[in-house]
Amino acid sequence: MLEAVERKINQYILTLNEPDIAAVISNIPVGKRLRARLMIEIAGSSLKVIKSAAVVEMIHAASLLHDDVIDDAYTRRGVASINSLYGNKSAIMIGDILYSKGFYELLDLDKDVAKVISKAVVELSIGERKDVQMSESFNVDEDAYRLMIYQKTAALIEAASEAAAIIAKKDRDIYKKYGRNLGVAFQMIDDILDIISDETTLGKPALNDFKEGKTTLPYIYLYNKLDIDEQKTLKSMHKKSLSKDEQKWILTKFKEYNILEESKKEAFELVNEAIELMQKANEKGLEEIAIKMVDRSF
Amino acid sequence: MLEAVERKINQYILTLNEPDIAAVISNIPVGKRLRARLMIEIAGSSLKVIKSAAVVEMIHAASLLHDDVIDDAYTRRGVASINSLYGNKSAIMIGDILYSKGFYELLDLDKDVAKVISKAVVELSIGERKDVQMSESFNVDEDAYRLMIYQKTAALIEAASEAAAIIAKKDRDIYKKYGRNLGVAFQMIDDILDIISDETTLGKPALNDFKEGKTTLPYIYLYNKLDIDEQKTLKSMHKKSLSKDEQKWILTKFKEYNILEESKKEAFELVNEAIELMQKANEKGLEEIAIKMVDRSF
Numbered sequence: 087m088l089e090a091v092e093r094k095i096n097q098y099i100l101t102l103n104e105p106d107i108a109a110v111i112s113n114i115p116v117g118k119r120l121r122a123r124l125m126i127e128i129a130g131s132s133l134k135v136i137k138s139a140a141v142v143e144m145i146h147a148a149s150l151l152h153d154d155v156i157d158d159a160y161t162r163r164g165v166a167s168i169n170s171l172y173g174n175k176s177a178i179m180i181g182d183i184l185y186s187k188g189f190y191e192l193l194d195l196d197k198d199v200a201k202v203i204s205k206a207v208v209e210l211s212i213g214e215r216k217d218v219q220m221s222e223s224f225n226v227d228e229d230a231y232r233l234m235i236y237q238k239t240a241a242l243i244e245a246a247s248e249a250a251a252i253i254a255k256k257d258r259d260i261y262k263k264y265g266r267n268l269g270v271a272f273q274m275i276d277d278i279l280d281i282i283s284d285e286t287t288l289g290k291p292a293l294n295d296f297k298e299g300k301t302t303l304p305y306i307y308l309y310n311k312l313d314i315d316e317q318k319t320l321k322s323m324h325k326k327s328l329s330k331d332e333q334k335w336i337l338t339k340f341k342e343y344n345i346l347e348e349s350k351k352e353a354f355e356l357v358n359e360a361i362e363l364m365q366k367a368n369e370k371g372l373e374e375i376a377i378k379m380v381d382r383s384f
Numbered sequence: 385m386l387e388a389v390e391r392k393i394n395q396y397i398l399t400l401n402e403p404d405i406a407a408v409i410s411n412i413p414v415g416k417r418l419r420a421r422l423m424i425e426i427a428g429s430s431l432k433v434i435k436s437a438a439v440v441e442m443i444h445a446a447s448l449l450h451d452d453v454i455d456d457a458y459t460r461r462g463v464a465s466i467n468s469l470y471g472n473k474s475a476i477m478i479g480d481i482l483y484s485k486g487f488y489e490l491l492d493l494d495k496d497v498a499k500v501i502s503k504a505v506v507e508l509s510i511g512e513r514k515d516v517q518m519s520e521s522f523n524v525d526e527d528a529y530r531l532m533i534y535q536k537t538a539a540l541i542e543a544a545s546e547a548a549a550i551i552a553k554k555d556r557d558i559y560k561k562y563g564r565n566l567g568v569a570f571q572m573i574d575d576i577l578d579i580i581s582d583e584t585t586l587g588k589p590a591l592n593d594f595k596e597g598k599t600t601l602p603y604i605y606l607y608n609k610l611d612i613d614e615q616k617t618l619k620s621m622h623k624k625s626l627s628k629d630e631q632k633w634i635l636t637k638f639k640e641y642n643i644l645e646e647s648k649k650e651a652f653e654l655v656n657e658a659i660e661l662m663q664k665a666n667e668k669g670l671e672e673i674a675i676k677m678v679d680r681s682f
Contacts, residue, residue, distance in 0.1 A: 104510060106517070152480060156473050175454050175516065178476055182450060182509040185480075189487045190502040193495060204488040211480040212402060218473065219404070 087131035091122045094140035098191055102183070110172060110180050114147055115163040120375075121146055121246040124268075127371040128250035128261055135253055138195055141188045142203060142246045148184035149210055149242075151177045156218060157298070199249045206245030213237025221299030224324045228306050232270070235277075240269025260363055267360040268376055274353040275380070277302035278346055281337075293333055299325040304340065304349045311343040354380065385429035389420045392438035396489055400481070408470060408478050412445055413461040418673075419444055419544040422566075425669040426548035426559055433551055436493055440501060440544050442486035447508055447540075449479035454516060455596070497547045504543030511535025519597030522622045526604050530568070537574075538567025558661055565658040566674055572651040573678070575600035576644055579635075591631055597623040602638065602647045609641040652678065 099108050122139035129135045151168050153159070155177050160170035169177035185207075192200045216234040225231060247265025251258040280295045281304055295302050301309070301324070309317055316339070323332050340346055357376050364372040397406050420437035427433045449466050451457070453475050458468035467475035483505075490498045514532040523529060545563025549556040578593045579602055593600050599607070599622070607615055614637070621630050638644055655674050662670040 102506070102510065107510065107513065149480075152476055155476060176513075178450055178454060179509065179513040179516065182447075182483075183506070183513065185483060186502065186505040186509045189490075190499070190506050192487075193491075193498050193502060197491060200491050201488070204484065204491060207484040208400070208481070208488050211477065211484045212400065212405065215405065215474075215477040215481065218477065 087126045088119055090136045091139045094136050095144060098187055114168055115165045117163055121243055125246050125250035129254035138199055138249055141191050144184050144188035145207055148181040151181035198252050202245045202249045206241040209237040209241035224321050225301045226306055226309055235273040236270055239273040240266050243269035260367055264360045264363050267356040271353040271356040278349050304345050308339055308345045385424045386417055388434045389437045392434050393442055396485055412466055413463045415461055419541055423544050423548040427552035436497055436547055439486045439489050442482050443505055446479040446482035449475045496550050500543045500547045504539040507535040507539035522619050523599045524604055524607055533571040534568055537571040538564050541567035558665060562658045562661050565654040569651040569654040576647050602643050606637055606643045
């Protein structure tokens with residue numbers, strides 16, 4: 087039923103009556119549509135669900151267009167990002183068009199659904215800014231980091247799940263929790279992959295986050311385990327292009343203190359909690375989505 | 385009652401619980417709040433009106449933050465723009481926060497009101513992109529230019545007026561037309577001021593629009609009056625830094641063909657139509673706003 091979502095998105099874009107804008111939007115790399123998948127899995131494929139999922143995916147796409155400008159990212163999902171194809175300014179403007187069209191169509195949905203989704207967009211935009219702000223210095227505040235990835239990544243996944251539960255008249259709190267856990271775990275796994283993947287599998291250099299200034303959870307955990315001299319060494323490498331030896335030092339320390347296993351464990355716990363919720367609710371499909379998210383990654 | 389709007393905006397921002405973001409937002413240069421003024425004049429100052437006006441002004445502010453990034457503008461209303469104070473990326477992110485918070489609060493308003501406002505934001509974002517696209521070449525299409533300034537500038541003023549009329553249970557079409565005319569005239573006057581004002585009064589160099597590639601209506605009118613050789617000369621000056629002599633040539637031609645008077649006449653006709661509508665509706669305050677808009681400018 088994902089094709090129905092794609093069709094709805096295209097319909098929404100067509101009503102703008104701007105073939106030129108539609109052409110740019112058609113070049114946005116389409117991902118796995120995780121949010122739409124979750125919504126259909128939770129609430130089926132009635133027109134209401136398809137519309138809501140289309141709006142969520144348009145908003146998500148808009149946020150990625152702006153993210154890529156903010157992060158100076160020139161690839162997205164292994165292909166050229168919109169800012170690299172059309173320039174930063176176009177990416178900002180097309181993002182604004184997608185956001186505003188998404189919000190406009192949101193008004194046709196149930197008020198509860200619209201509120202849940204639009205509240206998440208506020209979180210998401212705050213989270214994106216925090217991500218940038220926090221990467222300016224060596225952040226060691228775990229809770230601040232967790233809150234930020236919740237806002238940046240999990241809030242919209244949580245909202246998609248909750249919104250679908252509202253439409254399906256299921257217990258919204260259970261699905262909200264499921265979406266939140268999945269979203270936070272998703273970002274944690276992404277952060278770990280940045281450390282363990284090499285350039286060819288990830289499409290960007292390993293340890294890229296740290297180079298960008300992002301002290302993701304593994305770096306915070308590592309920092310807390312290191313002695314004072316080692317802490318200084320780690321800090322001295324923050325937000326810099328690292329030599330092979332420096333990279334090796336970091337990777338060795340990660341291994342020495344078993345950091346990546348610990349980080350994975352935390353993500354897995356969140357996913358397991360999500361899976362248990364779905365087992366109780368007898369939601370086979372949602373269990374599988376959660377399992378696959380982890381499987382695909384490692 | 386504009387203070388009530390300011391207070392409401394501050395309240396909305398405070399609920400974000402992000403003092404750091406609130407501090408940046410407090411540095412956004414505040415304009416004349418034309419949209420809020422119109423709304424209060426049309427519909428009074430009930431909480432509903434104040435909320436709607438606050439949302440419209442937040443969305444307007446967000447659009448200006450992004451505009452200044454797109455246009456590489458480092459001043460706004462004579463003072464430093466947010467992008468010049470905090471960088472382009474911050475301006476994009478703060479714009480997204482203001483947009484999303486505005487949209488979130490929009491959901492608490494009547495659905496008709498929310499639809500009218502959010503539809504205008506779609507127009508506005510399309511208009512901004514058209515403005516940029518059209519400035520890439522020497523545009524001579526009058527109708528395309530008029531549509532663009534309607535979308536970029538008038539749509540949100542039109543929507544503010546219409547939304548207020550809906551709240552006040554007045555004839556929405558009359559107020560919509562009033563807002564539209566005022567908005568289009570406002571942009572036309574702005575375009576003329578770019579030609580007749582000097583750097584000190586305008587805060588940017590005269591003929592700046594043309595240098596940026598924007599062939600506003602006066603340039604299109606002039607082009608249509610010039611002979612073929614002169615047309616070539618004008619085109620050769622497009623999107624360039626002009627010498628004093630070149631500037632003088634353009635200004636002389638504007639005079640020779642009476643272009644600025646013709647352009648003003650067109651703007652005045654729109655304002656007059658708006659004034660007549662308000663005379664019939666016995667709306668003294670709105671008449672005055674329209675008159676002042678022209679008076680202030682010339």
